[in-house]
Amino acid sequence: MTGRPEILFPLFAGLETLPGIGPKAADNLAHLQITRPRDLIFTLPHSGIDRRRRSTVKGAALPEVITVEVTIGQHREPRNRSGAYRVVVEDAETTFQLVFFHARGDYLLRQLPVGARRIVSGKVELFDGIAQMVHPDHMLPVEQADEIAAFEPVYPLTAGVTQRQMTRAAQAALTRAPELQEWIDPAQKKKAGWPDWQAALTAAHTPQTMGDLAPTAPARERLAYDEFMAHQITLALARSSLRRGGGRETHGTGTLQQQVLAAIPFHPTDAQMRALEEIARDMAAPQRMNRLLQGDVGSGKTLVALLALLIAIEAGGQGVLMVPTEILARQHVEGVAPLAKAAGVRLELLTGRDKGAERRAKLDALNRGEIDILVGTHAVFQHDVVFADLRLAVVDEQHRFGVRQRLELGRKGQAVDVLVMTATPIPRSLALAQYGDMDVSVLDEKPEGRKPIKTALVAAGRMDEVVEHLRRAILEGRQAYWVCPLVEESETLDLTAAEARFKRLRAALGEGNVGLVHGQMPPADKDAAMRSFQEGKTAVLVATTVIEVGVNVPNATIMVIERAEIFGLAQLHQLRGRVGRGTQQSTCLLMYQPPLSEGGERRLTTLRDTDDGFRIAEVDMDMRGAGDLIGTAQSGLPRFRIADMERQAALMATAQSDARKLLSDDPDLTSPRGRAARVLLWLMEQDQAIRLISVG
Known part of the structure; x- marks a missing residue:
């Protein structure tokens, strides 16, 4: 599939193709990031107003929105221009007033002739002991009462756009939503009790009660899941394209690792040994490793990374450790040098400061295989940096290093294994959103002898x-x-x-x-x-x-x-x-x-x-929201319109396992469900994924 499927064309047309939306309204809606019918259908109401009919305002807990049938009584003009225009009305049990400011009396007399019956709906408040409805939201002849929904959805607004326009626009956009083939696993859909896509959209835009607005309402949950699913399919495609590139089996002998372990004055923690086993297993497998090593400050990631690099060297290959700054690169070299020396491993530093002959000498040594581990900044990415046999790339501080760079790094060697280290503990849902293409090892213990601060x-x-x-x-x-x-x-x-x-x-x-x-x-x-x-x-x-x-x-x-x-x-x-x-x-x-x-x-x-980084990260996310937590701009974190990463973490986890299973059963997305998933990717504008499929 090379271009957007035709069935989605109506959703991606201009907003002005919808009835009732002119150039001005389209400009205003753009402030809400709404530029096509697709954006409207994914802009859900955030609350609702109960407009069920009542017989009277008497006994209501004011202030409250009330919809009631009234007989129109006397009109009272204001004494001065800034005063209020009042219309006395009577419901089944009591009288109250409709109040208008800056009103034209002739217009109101036409709308509300004395003695006529009207349905009015709006917020009723007590003012000096008198019940008033200021500027009713609706005033209709009784025979048109059906135009007022019993439960009215409330949409996010922007300057120049009213609730009424927004509701109409959303309803118009909904008529463009086609019936699509199902991309969710049937068993998952049945278990969760989710409606079909089109039905879910309709239900989400026409809530009947406050409960229908909750993220857990079946229609909303399904639409949130669709967003997570599209994102996780993208990550799963990145993951399988890395793996499909074929890996090399790298088997360590353990000799160099033993020499380093003998040279350090303490025992590694169980968490460190467990992470190392996971890494060793990945490196020995025929697929490429793409693993995240997540550990809190002081959990001993550097030792695990060094031991992983030694596996590559024991197997006759080379390793590279990439860090974000020169200061860090130097420090890693100083920290690791004594241990590398204990194992007889040749370590070299390459940064942007290496120039001329000195740089060439390092590059030649690297190319001849005389350097075992190269430590450096992104300078190690440059084209003239050629390894004799690069087996493992360790990237420190993931933040500045998105999915795209991970794919880039993989091209440096023959099927290089990639290990990314991050010292930023992040909550599980975020880890899934940001690193869903990776397998994760967590260091959740502090090495012995560390005193709490x-x-x-x-x-x-x-x-x-x-x-x-x-x-x-x-x-x-x-x-x-x-x-x-x-x-x-x-x-x-x-x-x-x-x-x-x-x-x-x-x-x-x-x-x-x-x-x-x-x-x-x-x-x-x-x-x-x-x-x-x-x-x-x-x-x-x-x-x-x-x-x-x-x-x-x-x-x-x-x-x-x-x-x-x-x-x-x-x-x-x-x-x-x-x-x-x-x-x-x-x-x-x-x-x-x-x-x-x-x-x-x-x-x-x-x-x-x-001092538990994961606990701190949970509080941080709770206080700031996910996007701020890792700075959405540089994190490449998706912006979801419906889904909520903080509160729907479990859905994200389900979407990840579902996406991975779908791709392992149907790597080219050619089965009926696979083709439906392709439509989902176009619908959610996962361009990266679409490129991966067309290349794959």
Whole structure:
């Protein structure tokens, strides 16, 4: 199938092809991201109004929306222009008033002639003891009463679009929704009690009760599932295209791994050994590995990654470790070098700074197979970087590395196995949405000997005490980070804040004791400042958040975070994880500017009360929603119109297993259900998936 199936054409036409939508309405709807009938059918009402007929407003719990038949009585003109125009009406048991502002009396007399019967519907409120309906939503002759739905859906609106227009537009778009073949597994559909696609749309747009608006209502749940399903088929296609590229069996001998394990002073955790077994099993299989290693700060991912790289080398191949920044690349090399040496493994660093002859020499050695493990930034992606026999690519800090880059990396070697490490614990539903094409290993234990970090909240007014605390710690030979807040995205302000803090601390703690790192510094100065902190020459490092990922200074036992209340939870958790890496007791001081907002307080107390990254991620998601949690812009996270990743995590998991099963039974999507799934992909605009099918 090369283009969009014809059956979907009416849904992808212009909005103006719908009756009652002109250029102006179409422009207004575009603000709601509605540009085609398809977008309208997926814009569901978010609440509803009960407009069932009643006999009287008497006894109602006002204010309340009431629909009632009335006899029109006296019209009272306002005394002045800004006053209210009132119409007295009588229902079966009592009288009340209809109230209009800026009204034209002649128009209202025509609409509401004295003595006529009308159905009126709107919000009734008490004003000075008199029941009033201000600007009724509906005023109709009794014979037209059926035009008012007993339960009226309420849609999201934007400037220039009324509820009535929106309802009409949605109803018009619904007539364009064709009957489509079913893409959901029949057993799953039956078990959940879901309607067909077309019926589900109709039901979702014509709710009869508040219950029909709940995400768990069968029609809504089915439509949410369709979105998850389309997304998971895309990920499953990416996964199978990686696997179909054929893998190589990489069997380790265990000799190098044993040498490294003998060289470290502690036992790996059960979680580390379990993850390593999963990785070894994937590498030995004939398909390509595409695995995510997810571990909280300090759970020991680096050791697992190194042991995985050794499997590749034991099998006669090479490995690459790719990290986001140069500082991290250097640090990985420094951290891993002694262990690599113990196993006699040749390790080399390649960054954007390598130029000319030095770079060529490294590339030649790599090509001849004289380098076993290459560590570097995305410079390792460049075309002239050629390996003798690349077996395993480890990518650190997934965030900046989407599905597309994962496919890209796979092209570097003959069927390279890919292991991605992330230190960001994310809730299960998000992991499924973002990494659904991958298999996941989780490190959920802390290595032995790690002491929990003491976390305390300190009001900004106690700054002098904090500085005094630092002075004593420095005298005892300890080191500290001092993180300055990022000020309103303005780099010049960040700079001033960090520099002012740096000067003040230098004055209090002594010239040579304090270093500074911020985003505006030339990379060489940044590295130099980091290095002198790592080597213990400076005792306190003042920094903006550049230090959050991966920096390792075991002697640093104090983390001060200024204005902690303006940081996100995940970021605070990452920053705190920079201390507590040695054997000494570490402390994290969260300094805040009172009074704390409710959200600020919840973030800081959550951090104080737990160090479980997964628990922190759940609270974070609860507070911010999924899109913000990993920054939708760079995460490639899908934007769902109906589905809710936080609250429908279980549906996402079902969609993943369903999508994977569908593709294992029908890899080319040519069965009747497979063809239906192709239509779903076009309907949900999963372009990437469509490309994968046409290529596949």
